[in-house]
Amino acid sequence: MKRALVTGATGQDGIYLTRLLLDKGYEVYGFVRGQSNPRIPALLDNAPGVKILKGDLTDQPSIIRAIEASQPDEVYNLGAISYVAYSWETAHLTSDVTGKGVLNVLEAIRLAEGKDSGRIRFYQASSSEMFGKVQQIPQTESTLLWPRSPYGVAKAFGHHMTINYRESYGMHASSGILFNHESPFRGQEFVTRKITSAVARISLGLQHELRLGNFDAQRDWGFAGDYVQAMWLMLQQDEPDDYVVATGEMHSVRDLLDISFARVGIDNWDRYVVQDSSFLRPAEVDQLLGDASKAQSVLGWKRETGFQELVEMMVDSDLQFYSVKG
Numbered sequence: 001m002k003r004a005l006v007t008g009a010t011g012q013d014g015i016y017l018t019r020l021l022l023d024k025g026y027e028v029y030g031f032v033r034g035q036s037n038p039r040i041p042a043l044l045d046n047a048p049g050v051k052i053l054k055g056d057l058t059d060q061p062s063i064i065r066a067i068e069a070s071q072p073d074e075v076y077n078l079g080a081i082s083y084v085a086y087s088w089e090t091a092h093l094t095s096d097v098t099g100k101g102v103l104n105v106l107e108a109i110r111l112a113e114g115k116d117s118g119r120i121r122f123y124q125a126s127s128s129e130m131f132g133k134v135q136q137i138p139q140t141e142s143t144l145l146w147p148r149s150p151y152g153v154a155k156a157f158g159h160h161m162t163i164n165y166r167e168s169y170g171m172h173a174s175s176g177i178l179f180n181h182e183s184p185f186r187g188q189e190f191v192t193r194k195i196t197s198a199v200a201r202i203s204l205g206l207q208h209e210l211r212l213g214n215f216d217a218q219r220d221w222g223f224a225g226d227y228v229q230a231m232w233l234m235l236q237q238d239e240p241d242d243y244v245v246a247t248g249e250m251h252s253v254r255d256l257l258d259i260s261f262a263r264v265g266i267d268n269w270d271r272y273v274v275q276d277s278s279f280l281r282p283a284e285v286d287q288l289l290g291d292a293s294k295a296q297s298v299l300g301w302k303r304e305t306g307f308q309e310l311v312e313m314m315v316d317s318d319l320q321f322y323s324v325k326g
C-alpha cells in the first residue's frame with residue numbers, strides 16, 4: 001500500500017486529492033494547521049479514512065515529524081495562503097507560508113531521504129498567478145514569470161526552489177502550474193463561488209445585491225476534480241518535471257455572471273450586481289490562458305468538465321445548500 005502526505009488537506013484541492021488517493025488504495029495523511037481547525041470535519045466527511053497530522057508549513061520540525069510519522073512515498077504540497085487579494089495585506093506571512101513553506105517541505109524530504117535521493121516523490125502546487133502581467137499568450141511551462149501580487153511572488157519562489165532542489169539534489173520534485181480551478185468546495189472569497197452562492201441566495205430571496213470588483217478580468221477556469229488527477233499523474237512519471245494544467249479557454253467575470261444568473265432564470269443581472277472599488281486590486285492580472293499540451297501528451301491528462309457545466313454545478317450545489325440552510 002502506498003502512503004501519501006498531503007499538506008493543505010482541508011482546502012478544496014486537498015479534499016479532492018485525498019479522496020482520489022484513498023480511492024486508489026493509498027494510506028493518506030493530511031497535514032493540517034491550527035488548533036481546532038474548523039475545516040477538519042468537512043475533510044473527514046468527504047474523505048473518510050484520511051489520518052490527520054497537526055503542524056504548520058512555517059514550523060519545519062512539525063513537517064519533519066509528519067514525514068517521520070507517515071513515511072510517505074509521495075508528498076503533495078497544497079498548503080498555502082491562497083487568496084490573492086489578502087496577500088497584499090499579509091505580504092510577509094504569505095511569503096513565509098506560500099513561499100518559504102515550500103523550502104521547509106523540500107528540506108524535510110531531503111533530510112528524510114538521506115543518500116536515497118528521489119525515494120520520496122514531491123508535488124508542488126505552483127500557480128498561473130506567477131505569469132501575472134503575461135509575457136506570452138497562451139502561457140506554457142517556459143513563459144517568463146512576471147508575478148503581480150505578493151502571492152504570485154511567493155509562488156514563483158516555491159516554483160523555482162522546487163526546480164532547484166530537483167537539479168541540485170536529484171530529487172523527484174515536480175511542479176504543476178495550475179490555472180484557476182473551482183468546485184462547490186471553493187471558498188466564498190474567490191470570485192466563482194462568491195457569484196454562485198450570491199446567485200443562489202438572490203434566487204431564494206435571501207440576498208438582494210452582489211458587490212464585485214473588476215468585471216472584465218479573464219481567467220482560464222477549470223474543475224478542481226479534473227486537476228487533482230494531473231497532480232497524481234505527475235508523480236507516477238519516471239522523471240520529475242513541470243506541467244501547465246489548464247483548459248485552454250478563457251472567460252470573463254461577466255461570463256460567470258451570465259451563466260450563473262441564467263441558471264436560476266434571471267436574464268438581466270444588472271439590477272443585482274454593483275461594482276465596488278474596494279474589491280479592485282493594487283495590481284490586477286487582466287487575463288490568463290494556459291496551454292496544457294505537455295500535460296496532455298506526456299501525462300495523458302485531459303479535462304473532463306467544461307466551463308458552463310462547472311458553473312452550473314456550483315450554482316446547483318449552492319441552491320441546494322441555501323434552500324436547506326436558509
Ligand code: F7E
Pocket residue numbers: 082083084085126127128129178179180181189190191192194211212213214215217218219253279281284285
Ligand atoms: O479572482 C476578479 C479578480 O480571487 C479572479 C486562486 O486560487 O487562482 C486564484 O486566484 C478574478 C481576479 O482568483 C471580484 O480581480 C472581480 O481578476 O477568484 P479570484 P485569482 O486571484 O485568479 C490562482 C490560479 C491561484 O493560484 C489563487 O490561489 O476575479 N474579481 N471581482 C474578483 N475576485 C474576487 N475574489 N472577488 C471579487 O469581488
